[in-house]
Each structure stands twice: as structure tokens, then as C-alpha cells.
Amino acid sequence: MGLPAGAPTSLFFEIRSTPHSGRAVFAAQDIPTNTLVWRCEDLTLDVLLREYRREVCGECFDYDRGRGLRVRDHTVGFAFCDEECQKKWQERVGEIGIQAWTAVEKLVKGRGKEDMDMVDADLPRPKAKEIEEAWKGTAAQAELIRTARAGEQENSEVKITKQHRKAKQRAIMQPISPDAMSFYVTGILWKHHNSTLWPHVLALAADKTPYHSTDDLHTFTRTYLHLLSILPVQLLQDCTPETLRLFSTRDSHNSFGIRSLEDDGSEFFGYGCWPTASYFNHSCNPSIEKKRVGRVWEFRTGKDVEKGDELCITYLSGEERTWSRGKRMEILLKNWGFECACERCEIV
Numbered sequence: 001m002g003l004p005a006g007a008p009t010s011l012f013f014e015i016r017s018t019p020h021s022g023r024a025v026f027a028a029q030d031i032p033t034n035t036l037v038w039r040c041e042d043l044t045l046d047v048l049l050r051e052y053r054r055e056v057c058g059e060c061f062d063y064d065r066g067r068g069l070r071v072r073d074h075t076v077g078f079a080f081c082d083e084e085c086q087k088k089w090q091e092r093v094g095e096i097g098i099q100a101w102t103a104v105e106k107l108v109k110g111r112g113k114e115d116m117d118m119v120d121a122d123l124p125r126p127k128a129k130e131i132e133e134a135w136k137g138t139a140a141q142a143e144l145i146r147t148a149r150a151g152e153q154e155n156s157e158v159k160i161t162k163q164h165r166k167a168k169q170r171a172i173m174q175p176i177s178p179d180a181m182s183f184y185v186t187g188i189l190w191k192h193h194n195s196t197l198w199p200h201v202l203a204l205a206a207d208k209t210p211y212h213s214t215d216d217l218h219t220f221t222r223t224y225l226h227l228l229s230i231l232p233v234q235l236l237q238d239c240t241p242e243t244l245r246l247f248s249t250r251d252s253h254n255s256f257g258i259r260s261l262e263d264d265g266s267e268f269f270g271y272g273c274w275p276t277a278s279y280f281n282h283s284c285n286p287s288i289e290k291k292r293v294g295r296v297w298e299f300r301t302g303k304d305v306e307k308g309d310e311l312c313i314t315y316l317s318g319e320e321r322t323w324s325r326g327k328r329m330e331i332l333l334k335n336w337g338f339e340c341a342c343e344r345c346e347i348v
């Protein structure tokens, strides 16, 4: 197998295909316990849930048991541990990013509380045809909004009419979802600043039906039209159904939760996708322990590993790890879409 774009490389392991669980990481040598085998800094898409924005640093995700952070930037809607984190964030997102987050914050603040964010209910997931139609349904309005945005630019020769302005206004008036907006904005900005690394995201395993429900799907299509109406025009070339749909198909089964570090991860702040971390399969008896240090994940052996062994992490939370095989299978299928083929589950 040729190595997928952006797959991790190390003397400790290699990436190979498996018969039942896609690509996986295998030890290329004997590795003693507690060895750091991988460190990944390649955060691409992430969501820091809006309800945690005052308590969790927008740069390093530091959290101090719910205490409000010292540095708050009301214009962009993020808080930081200190000026250094704020500066790092500003440098990373760039001037265009500051403009984008300012536009999002202005829209969200102007709307008061509209709790449109994702609900984890057991509803049927939209199938490919429904997804296709929902996105197709945005095309005519999107076209009008793009023209409206082009016409608004200084010295533009594009003629805009009432119809264009109305299409934009109608989009803005639709219910908003701040967390879906954040998800897309981090992805669009990441792609804008790292276009050569885009194949790394494309190479990830795709979930063709990533939306949790019909409402969830429509939240994302509405959010597309919101962003088309408010983002700086330089970002609109990456604000397309094609790109936004790819964010969801790649994020779905490849994201890690961003949780508090000190209390066994009981606070869930959001989630993010680190492509090089996405090659580790799950095992209910994992050999690798992962730990978040700021924006970085570290992967260490949790036991001695022999050359040729698969290096797996667990996708289960603390309590779930103690569940019976049947219950573990059920939750992995629901949240990750696979029937667990790990050695602990195979031996019944």
C-alpha cells in the first residue's frame, strides 16, 4: 500500500491495511512500555463549544474548573489564559481569521439565545439521496448571495438587484447554530492557510452519511448560507458545498473529544480532527494511551509491545471501557459506525 497523504511516519511503526478495520498502525520494532511513539500537532477542524468559550482557552484549551479566563476578546468571542495565548491565536488565524470570527460574533451576538445546537437523540441518519437533495436545495439562493457579495465590493462592476439583497437577508434571518458555524470557520481558515495540506484531510476514512438527523443536516446547509453572507469575500472560494461536505465526511469518524484534563475528562469542551492521529484503530484492550497536552496529542505505549503488534488506542470513555462486550459493540456502532473487530471482542 502506498502511504496515504499525511499519514504519520516513525521508526516505531508503519501503516498497513487490515482485512476488517481499514488502515492501521503496526509496531515496526519491540517497544517498551511508556515510550512516546507519536506526537501530533496537526489540528485542522475543531469546535470549542460556545458555552465553554469564557472558561476554555481558545488557543491551548486550558481550563481551570470553570473559572473565567483573564483575557477576553469580545470582538472575536474567544477567551485566553494570557496575552501570549491570545497572540498565538491571532498569528495562527491571521488578519483574515480575525475578520471572519468578528463577523460570526457579530451575527451570533445580535441574535440573543437560540439554542439550535446539536442534540444527541437517536433519530434516523439521513441517507446519501437526502443529503444530496438538501445541498442541491441551497444552490439557487447561494448563487444569488455570491452575486450580492461580489456586488458589494468596492469598485465592483457586478450589478446587484433587490433579489440578490433579499436572498442574503433571508439567509441571515434563518436560525443560527454557533457551533456548526465554528466548525466550518475553523475548517475554512485552516484550508485557507494550509492549502497544500488539504490532501491530508482528503486521505482520511470518509463517512458518507455524517449527519445525525435531518435537522442536523439542515443546520449545516443553513450554516453554509449564513457564512456565505457574512465571511470576508476572500474566504468564499473555500465556503462551497463541496468543501463543507468534505469537512463533515472526514471529521465524523476521525475526531477526538476535547475534554478537561484534571477530572478524568468529565467536561466535554468540543472536538477536533488531527489527521495524523486518525490512523490509530480502536481496541477494547489498547496498547497505546493518548494524552492531550494543549493543542497536541501524545501517544505512549501503555504496555510492552512486540514488533508486528497492532498499536491501538481506545475510542471509549472511562466508564464505557468497563462495559460488557455487547454494550461496547453497541456504542462503537452507534458513535463510530463499526463492528469492533479487536482481539478482546473476537474472543467470546
Ligand SMILES: C[S@@+](CC[C@H](N)C(=O)[O-])C[C@H]1O[C@@H](n2cnc3c(N)ncnc32)[C@H](O)[C@@H]1O
Residues within 6 Å of the ligand: 020, 021, 022, 023, 024, 204, 205, 253, 254, 277, 278, 279, 280, 281, 282, 283, 336, 337, 338, 339, 340, 341, 342
Ligand atoms: C479513526 S479511523 C482509524 C483508521 C482507519 N482504519 C482508516 O483506514 O483510516 C476509525 C475507523 O477505523 C475503523 N476501525 C477502527 N477500529 C476498529 C475496530 N476495532 N474494528 C473495526 N473497525 C475499526 C472503523 O471503520 C472506524 O470508523
